[in-house]
Amino acid sequence: MTGNTARSTVLPVAPSRGRLRPLGLDEVRITGGFWARRRQVNATATLDHCRDWMERAGWTGNFRAAAEGRLGRDRRGREFADSELYKLLEAMAWQAGSGDTAHDADLAALTETVAAAQEPDGYLNTAFGRPGQQPRYTDLAWGHELYCHGHLIQAGVAQARARGEGELTKVARRAADHVCATFGPDGDQGVCGHPEIETALVELARLTGEGRYLDQAALFVERRGHGTLPEGEFGRAYHQDDLPVRRAGVLRGHAVRALYLAAGAVDVAVESGDDDLLAAVVRQWEAAVARRTHLTGGMGSHHRDESFGDDFVLPPDRAYSETCAGVASVQLAWRLLLATGEARFADLAERTLFNVVATSPSEDGRSFFYANTLHRRRRGTVPAADAVTLRAESGLRAPWFAVSCCPTNVARTLAQLPAHLATADDHGIQLHQYADAEITTTLADGHPVALRVRTDCPYGGEVAVRVERAVPGRPWTLSLRVPAWTAGATAWLIGPDGARRPVGPGTAQVTRAFRPGDEIRLELPVAPRWTVPDPRVDAVRGTLAVQRGPLVYCAESVDLPDGHDVDTIRVDPSAPPQDGPDGTVVVAGEATAYGDRPDAPWPYHPLDTPAGPPAAERRGIVLVPYHSWANRGPSTMRVWLPAERPASHPLRLGAEGDV
Template sequence: MTVTSPDTTAVGGRPVVPSRGKLRPLGQDEVRITGGFWRERQDVNAARTIPHARSWMDRLGWTGAFTAPDAASADRRGREFTDSEVYKLLEAMSWEAGRGVGAPDALEAQIAELTTAIAAAQAADGYLHTAFGRAGQRARYSDLAWGHELYCTGHLLQAAVAKARTGGDGADPLLAVARRAADHVCEAFGPDDAPGVCGHPEIELGLVELFRLTGERRYLDQAALFVERRGHRTLPPHHFGWSYFSDDQPVRQSAVLHGHAVRALYLAAGAVDVAVETGDDDLLRTVAAQFDRALARRTYLTGGMGSRHSDEAFGDDFVLPADRAYSETCAGVAAIMLAWRLLLATGDGRYGEVVERILYNVVATAIADDGRSFFYAHTLHQRTPTAALPRDEEQLGFGGGPRAPWFEVSCCLPNAARLLAGLSCYLVTVDDTGLRLHQYVDSEISTHLDDGREVGLRVRTGLPDNGVVTVRVTKTDGRPWSITLRVPQWAAGAELVTTRGRRRVSSGDIVVYRAFAVGEEIRLELPTRPRFTAPDPRIDATRGCVAVERGPLVYCAEALGDDDLDTLRVDDTVPPVDVEAGVEVRARFDAPGPDGWPYGSPGAATADPRPTTPLTLVPYHRWARRGPSTMRVWLPTT
């Protein structure tokens, strides 16, 4: 693997800074999103989503739990993991302040306020959790399966690293809290102490990144110890099985991601971090193989992961029911975290395509246009109409239905918020010879290559609506270097236009290497014409159906009125076409069968002389934004 330099600067930080790998990530000071689809969502995130999350956490007492006196600790409000939501909010605020857009000083003031409260709640030995260990509460680490104490600490460490890398320094107060908490974890769970693991992986990620920031080796060693302790069934039995806690099988012995989707993905990401920093290439290959198999057999068309509501888990291979898709927003964020780490470690550009799919079809779908309501789960078939929810009511249910302003378990909103705030860090990397563009977003890039040369690019694109990408060189020194572009699998017929002419290019990485001139442009033309997509025949739930995609977007049929989407049939012999409101297909609505016994002779229930008529589909990320509706992604054929 190519050696890369650790992050030694306080500003312009990156969420992930591996000490080695095929690719070096760029930070917020090097890549700035300037417009288009994702800049709009970043701005909504800053202006509405982050304040919305803060107001709910204040209202419900989640932030106040850090300042509650011991006498009132037994009356603490919220679930045992709500500390983590405050930490994720702090991380989102830190990345947002690092963007330098809007009112970063106001965010810094909020960060300082919350840090003061958190520091005051920390015990003398570094332990920090508001639901355990105080008067009237259960003892520390008395419920490792469900207590989420180490999980919360992991999010604290990630928040502190974000703050230190976006304007803080080695003396940052939040970093001081995080180091004391990490030191406590190492003392309590080190090699000669309790052999426990947390029921929800996350501490591994935080410990490795804190090691990368501080150079403190014990943090990496403790993360590696947690990874190796996994899978030995040290946690109590549970009716969902040990797989729910990622404790049924050692990481090195698993063939595929399984069990609770978010837990499995966080653990896999932490294992990649450990593998990279310890030079354990066998572990890295093992996790990559697990993820690849999950992508091939256990992932929805949208990139969503998790097909079981009961235990929020991956199903078996090819068990992907559309109407019971769980596909939690947090699982989408976690899958991006894992794919990004594998991309940096291996240089394999197909992981960039995974990130793209999840961004456009899970993350973009999750949050409402006003930034103040969100999906927890992402069904691919809504059978009953959604309904407007009260704007001031916390929701208890997670799956199905409309976007909600808040859930009793609201892990997904701050998770999406921290990803969106730091999104510029997931677009571009440096390799041995130049820059690699993984996501096409309107942006300005100014950085240095590994040999110290300064280079710069300006990227403009109409994606996801228009597939033209223009890359303009803004800084160079006359010596040759490379610009690597990713041609997605969906872009059949793509063409590359440079000063040397036009040529057809196939999917994969396209390298343009030469001595560029300032002002020189490269244009990549990615066809975004709509297309039918067929499922693998082993997916029983979607056999006999097709879906429609256009560019990176998945489309869906949405009914705002009386149309019964369960009777919909699409003519897949007529190609889908672009229309102003979306994508048009030819379809019909069969007459519903008679009430009574729902079985009969083959073909009798589908016989219908009606002709097909045009039906307009909308991007999946736009569904449930126009009012109560039903929806389906997979469309039965005529």
């Protein structure tokens, strides 16, 4: 690890050390394509949508009532509702950091509302401590007070980085000082049931240079895993309180909690040079990715406790894959990428961004998936546009939730997304995610450089990087991530001189004294491809999925003939999937109307049961990008597609069975 002096200040994560130096929102602009459209919808629809729903749900009013001394038992929303306002403020701050002034008035007004509710000692939470409410810190397991303080601090850091220190930053500092005073080495020895304060305190330490915030974050990381939280119905692993962070072998328990904690542990490890702690998180990440992650990058199999399942227990119809766990996984991967420089972390971030984070919001940015199932058997019902929805109730995107953590989490992620595209190091510039973008920064030697990236990702595989500005005669290295999904096909790197060379997954580099006008091109193979699961994943044995570039595809009932159902699809994996129109993919296979296949009296048959009636009509099955599903009304959907009759399993329908 090397020292790391970021040039930009507009950074969501600004480590003082690490393999790579992040580029900020003032250095990277997304100018077009997939993510530009998503960010546009986020900026022009989602932020206002969140603001309005929080007003309507009374969550913003909680702060006003607190400031006026009239809040008590009548407080609205769940115990963590304050944090949604903070996440919205953070999103608005990052928008400001990207030069978007449209939310400045809201940012100022909401900051004032929040600031007015802060207690003299820095404590700020609308759910605790007033007459008719529980006393402060009497329910660390479920009260979310430190969690809320963490999001407040992150918002204050974002404001400082985007616009310079302002009122929100002062509120955040006071809150952090209160936390340190209360939970310091000689204070309350507890930890919060929901990690979040750890990353926040480290980022505040990075902003302010005050080591006590880092020390407090390190204390929280080290205190966890010693069973100080009550065991509860889900067990100690739910709160990651079963094992100390540095001793655990895999991410476990509540997925968002596990990922936020891991991100905080990386932050602490990086700032304190604790390689042992960093290695522990890398090991947990590796095991979770190898055994506990859905094809989409989604994490979490359990609906009831929103947690990781056991190894290889990844049923697509029970995939919880909470949107916030996707956001948290991107945050963790980004920190690990900065610390290690390893492309595998950017690979998972890309997968998760396109297939979880991009799946949550509807096309209009005004409704959201909380859970992101990989298989839906019944058409969902359209949630009421003006009502709060329970977490994962309807099967369709909902405008707002009783637990509404996901909309604001998507909003702050999209707002900060340009900062996840590129980094620098002593040797040059690294591109990790591909989008139409303009990058302007200075190299380690202080010389300015500007790049323009053009790409048709994620539907195409062409990436062109044009050097707009460079100091002649000074050689440096441009690094381009070659995604792991190119394995088995050939990717090409074309240098400024037109020379083509094949490049494999990992990093492709060009080192030279670039001149303005030089263009480096990457050709990524994006033919759609069949993907098969590890045989230990019981729930998807005998099925295949289709991927194309970084996108996971799915079959959606609206693309089948009327009355046909995704659960009758059988695909022929001997034929490669083909590109269809408008980003679709077509695979060979058959589908029938659900009722077309008569029931056998009993659904279990002798292995040698003779063949039933001939297969239904053979046709092409149209698949759409998973992130786009459920934008055309209620439908059924599946990612994993059963193969026709594997030869060693002569399964046939309609045969007589033994009861």
